[in-house]
Amino acid sequence: MTAIDPETLDAEARRARLFTRINKADAWFQVLGLAWLTPILKAAAGDNPKTQMGEIWRLLGVPLLAISLFLIAWGTLAPKVQTSLGAVPGPLEVWEQVGALHEDAQREAEKETAFYERQEARNAEHIANGEPDKVRDRAYTGKPTYYNQIWTSILTVFFGFLLASVVAIPLGIMAGLSATANAALNPLIQIFKPVSPLAWLPIVTMIVSATYANDGFFAKSFLVSAITVTLCSLWPTLINTALGVASIDKDLVNVSKVLKMNTYTKITKLVLPSALPLIFTGLRLSLGVGWMVLIAAEMLAQNPGLGKFVWDEFQNGSSQSLARIMVAVLTIGIIGFILDRIMYALQSLFTFTNNR
């Protein structure tokens, strides 16, 4: 007779395996902002319920409570502020506008379908009349829906951000590797970094208008917004890359000397891997800055996107305008948060920090 029942042993092993898996998944939950899933899973798997309840309370209960308190405070305080457009909308009014915007989008989609049907009918008629050269397929010319505006903004910010990264990372590596390059770049960085997007915008607008033909691949307004984003989101990546490259372990640098690595190998095998965590920190900051800048640029230049939506609503001055602007504010916040999470996830994927 054995002291331990083999079945218990088996169960023990299975439980241990389960917990390893949960712990492994936890790293990803952390990245995705779902850390509260871990204690729930652990409790479900039969871990000490009391400790897990404490965790759940801290990771899920407290944030939910804070959000509800915020909503209650908003709901009670907002109606007390009277503006000339009526009372400041509370959470309910804002939620109603979310529905209204969705309905708007659906109505627009119906109009779009009707537009394409009319177009098809016309084209069919041309063919029937024996004039196939008159057949045209063109895109719908209606107003952009709220979803279109969100999508435009996201595309613009990524385009600007990519452009910024393409410029900033090589420059940052240069500045990090060579003291001379650093001395050359540093004053420029110091001067241009604090410049507001609103100051860049007129310059960018004039230059793009003067140099870019309207029938090109991109719309002018898209380029103006994107380049303004680039100019403002360049700096965090540049500075962090330079810092990351400059602070490579001296031993590693010596090793590269001993191995007589050429510059290319040195950069790809040694500099980039060890500077990656800081580069990603820079990229994450850049994307955040870019998103903030974009909304301001769109508002000022009336370029398509969420910024224009906000400005148009402000100009409308209807009784729903304030609530609609708040919908946009929340959308901007949530998308900004998601963008940050995406960058954080990428960072966790590509870098080997102590966290993983």
Next chain:
Amino acid sequence: MKTTFHLALATTMLTSTTAMAQSLDLEIEDLTFGFIKLTDMAPLAIAYENGYFEDEGLYVTLEAQANWKVLLDGVISGELDGAHMLAGQPLAATIGYGTEAHIITPFSMDLNGNGITVSNEIWEEMKPNVPLMEDGRPQHPISAEALAPVVEDYKDQGLPFNMGMVFPVSTHNYEIRYWLAAGGLEPGYYSPQDISGQIGADVLLSVTPPPQMPATMEAGTIYGYAVGEPWNQQAVFKGIGVPVITDYDMWKNNPEKVFGITDEFAAENPNTTLAITKALIRAAQWLDENDNANRPEAVEILSRSEYVGADYDVIANSMTGFFEFEKGDRREAPDFNVFFRYNATYPFYSDAIWYLTQMRRWGQIPEQMSDEWYFETAEKVYRPDIYLEAARMLVDEGLANEADFPWDSDGFKEPTPAADIIDGVPYDGRQPNAYIDSLPIGLKGEQIVVGNEIQG
């Protein structure tokens, strides 16, 4: 028998429409037009929503613009193919005041549609100077003479009296100046060196984009403003101000916005220009049809957020034949905004000349010009030839009535009689210099502005 006849007529009309619509060989079909959030952009919205553009084979995108400057630059740079414009914009651009570019207009968008609003505080101070009707309500039109003591008071305290208008060459700038001058107040002069327009001014006028007027007045930056609808009615609804006069009360059926395109665009795309004009004439017709029967529908369209976006009730006030002065003081104004009747869409030279005389009056045109110059400039910018060609096609297609258009006009309206204008000075577009000299305040003859003084 009668029904059959009507049916037959309707069918022929329908078929002829589609047939004719394709007969114009369009140079370009995809167009982007700019507009400012004002009710008088209605012909554009209606031509789009009712499918008049599509009937002509045009695919139009309408884009709201932030202010008049952005809109004008958009048209000049080609980002916009055309736009809802202040009548002064094509004229000023063509004579090189501000940004220089040759802009023309084949279509005048409306008559009237503006008002002058003052803040509640100013109204309280003005009110004792306004004569009352028997029922105790103020008697309209209200002259700027009622405002003069208030401005005097501010002056005595050393405070500037600020008011807003929407653009240096806007109708609103000239209208508020007209009103102030008619009441004995100096609205200030422009000179080539000082383009603030505040030389020697009792009332300091500055530029604010139309939709921001109520907010700017609420913030206390300006005490009143001249702007198009719905931004006067908005002040009433918001309870922040009182419109004191409409432009209809200042000058019955005065010309308002125009549809502007560059001369280059019109020259390169003559058929497209005609097609656009046709669609816009149809839209204007629809807006005034059956004694404004379609206006409620138009108001619903305009209240959508992509067009004007203000609340239905605010827009409806001026568009459906009423104008509300103080809250509750709602008066009939059937002609507050006219889109088609009285030949509203025909680009009259005499309308252009009035704007030019006002530019001269306030120094934007710094020196005296010959009458000939006024006629020639008007002919360069206003293009009734294009308008009439488009109208002819519509008549031939059975989409418009022959009788609705002034086929034989030489481009000059009958002189406006003294009784139709607030200061009693009649206007005859055939005699610009004589008209300028007959106005009480403003530059006359060979006068020029040097530094802070008027010389000559």
